[in-house]
Amino acid sequence: MLVVGGGIAGIAAALRLAEAGVPVTLLETRKKLGGRATSFKDVRSGQVIDNCQHVALGCCTNYLDLCRRLTVAHKIEWQREIYWFECGGRVSVMRAGGLPAPGHFSGAFLSASFLTVGEKLAVARGMLAILTADRDAERGRTFAEWLAAHGQPASAVEKFWTPVVVSACNLEPTRVSASPALHVFQEGFLAHRDAALMGVSRVPLVELYDPAEAAIVAAGGSIRLGVGVERLDAREVLTTDGERLRASAVICAVPVERASRLASEEARRSDARFAAMERITHSPILGVHLLFDRPVMRTPNAVLVSRPTQWLFRKDAEGRAVHAVISAADQWVPLDEAEITRRVRDDIVACMPWAADAAVLGSRPVKEKFATFAATPEVEAIRPSTVGASGIVLAGDYTRTGWPATMEGAARSGYAAAAAVLGKPESELLLPPLPPSPLVRILGGPAFEAQPA
Numbered sequence: 001m002l003v004v005g006g007g008i009a010g011i012a013a014a015l016r017l018a019e020a021g022v023p024v025t026l027l028e029t030r031k032k033l034g035g036r037a038t039s040f041k042d043v044r045s046g047q048v049i050d051n052c053q054h055v056a057l058g059c060c061t062n063y064l065d066l067c068r069r070l071t072v073a074h075k076i077e078w079q080r081e082i083y084w085f086e087c088g089g090r091v092s093v094m095r096a097g098g099l100p101a102p103g104h105f106s107g108a109f110l111s112a113s114f115l116t117v118g119e120k121l122a123v124a125r126g127m128l129a130i131l132t133a134d135r136d137a138e139r140g141r142t143f144a145e146w147l148a149a150h151g152q153p154a155s156a157v158e159k160f161w162t163p164v165v166v167s168a169c170n171l172e173p174t175r176v177s178a179s180p181a182l183h184v185f186q187e188g189f190l191a192h193r194d195a196a197l198m199g200v201s202r203v204p205l206v207e208l209y210d211p212a213e214a215a216i217v218a219a220g221g222s223i224r225l226g227v228g229v230e231r232l233d234a235r236e237v238l239t240t241d242g243e244r245l246r247a248s249a250v251i252c253a254v255p256v257e258r259a260s261r262l263a264s265e266e267a268r269r270s271d272a273r274f275a276a277m278e279r280i281t282h283s284p285i286l287g288v289h290l291l292f293d294r295p296v297m298r299t300p301n302a303v304l305v306s307r308p309t310q311w312l313f314r315k316d317a318e319g320r321a322v323h324a325v326i327s328a329a330d331q332w333v334p335l336d337e338a339e340i341t342r343r344v345r346d347d348i349v350a351c352m353p354w355a356a357d358a359a360v361l362g363s364r365p366v367k368e369k370f371a372t373f374a375a376t377p378e379v380e381a382i383r384p385s386t387v388g389a390s391g392i393v394l395a396g397d398y399t400r401t402g403w404p405a406t407m408e409g410a411a412r413s414g415y416a417a418a419a420a421v422l423g424k425p426e427s428e429l430l431l432p433p434l435p436p437s438p439l440v441r442i443l444g445g446p447a448f449e450a451q452p453a
């Protein structure tokens with residue numbers, strides 16, 4: 001078997017195949033594994049930094065299973081509190097309290113200061129509607145349309161719904177399909193009290209995925225780094241060096257914009273998935289690494305309410321090293337480094353006034369223009385399935401996993417691809433979501449009916 005592409009999807013597929021005793025070779029064009037969840041050596045500071053903070057949630061059962069198989073799960077730090085900063089510095093702490101799901105955030109939510117009483121009532125109504133929503137039936141409209149249909153005021157959309165959805169789906173509510181957005185709230189917040197736990201890597205991302213090589217080899221597979229693929233079909237791969245490799249199955253786990261270009265002409269003719277994939281568009285993410293001359297961040301994370309810079313992460317013990325994340329960053333892409341730094345610093349000072357005198361000693365913006373596919377209603381309708389007429393097996397966050405473009409989506413797609421090659425039902429390799437609480441089962445709609453207790 002051949003797996004082409006050594007991002008999370010390709011690693012997941014190759015590892016599960018090797019563990020099943022199948023001789024598998026993973027081909028990766030770069031010299032390292034991990035794909036878009038990556039780190040690099042910053043020539044200015046000499047430090048290894050991530051392209052961007054990658055966050056996993058407690059509900060990412062398959063991604064966390066992969067981390068356990070790679071023996072790196074202990075490198076993920078779990079943050080139970082999320083700090084919402086308003087302009088002026090007032091903070092609301094979101095943490096699960098003693099009530100069972102779906103009520104576990106109600107205490108924190110009721111005492112949060114960034115929403116008015118009216119906005120809280122509206123959000124609570126919205127959450128109840130989400131509990132019973134049939135997300136598969138909501139693919140065709142945007143989340144903004146769904147929110148409007150459920151009476152959400154513009155202020156609650158701006159202060160609450162938008163920061164959550166933009167960071168989880170990398171698209172504004174006006175563009176993202178309601179289906180993945182509802183998915184995030186159903187499985188990432190409401191179903192289980194640990195679903196929203198926030199996992200961040202304690203080490204550069206590359207250290208999470210480097211061990212994949214040893215794990216796959218130990219399980220009986222092999223890895224070839226620095227081998228690019230130029231063409232592939234269901235049984236053969238042509239590398240950029242002109243080497244032809246035959247296999248009983250080929251899993252294509254490259255990013256969506258590459259996949260249809262690699263497929264052979266015959267495969268593209270016979271398999272409608274490839275033409276559809278050419279219509280899948282992207283959404284950018286901007287990560288900004290900042291170093292201040294004094295401590296500015298007093299909490300491990302921060303959501304900046306109603307500011308263009310959406311998230312901050314503290315990257316050292318003192319709070320001088322700060323990583324800022326801007327998802328759906330279309331308007332930031334044309335800006336130069338100085339302007340990006342100025343805007344992010346302004347946002348930080350607006351919400352953390354004690355940072356006003358802090359000077360920026362170093363700034364390293366990283367723009368990822370093709371960060372994720374754009375989960376619009378049009379794209380949700382054409383996300384490809386794992387298997388298709390050409391016989392080429394697809395893996396990648398863009399395949400029809402139901403998840404937005406995430407590490408969980410990528411891990412799931414890899415496990416599903418391995419299941420397809422092994423001729424097994426997906427349910428044999430995929431882990432189920434966290435079990436919904438008994439109350440969620442009683443109150444919830446179709447999203448929770450089929451799930452295991």
Ligand SMILES: Cc1cc2nc3c(=O)[nH]c(=O)nc-3n(C[C@H](O)[C@H](O)[C@H](O)COP(=O)(O)OP(=O)(O)OC[C@H]3O[C@@H](n4cnc5c(N)ncnc54)[C@H](O)[C@@H]3O)c2cc1C
Pocket residue numbers: 004005006007008009010027028029030033034035036037051052053054055056227228229230253254255258262285286287368370371372395396397398405406407408409410
């Ligand atoms: C800036 C940024 C921030 C993100 N933040 C988060 C987050 O907080 N939480 C989260 O869950 N997700 C996040 N994501 C999304 C997450 O990184 C992706 O969903 C996931 O890594 C995709 O994995 P993949 O294996 O599907 O694809 P990729 O990671 O793109 O892997 C594809 C691999 O194929 C290789 N390849 C390409 N062409 C060829 C070829 N011709 N021959 C051989 N190999 C080839 C590539 O080098 C790459 O290694 C973020 C992404 C970005 C870019």
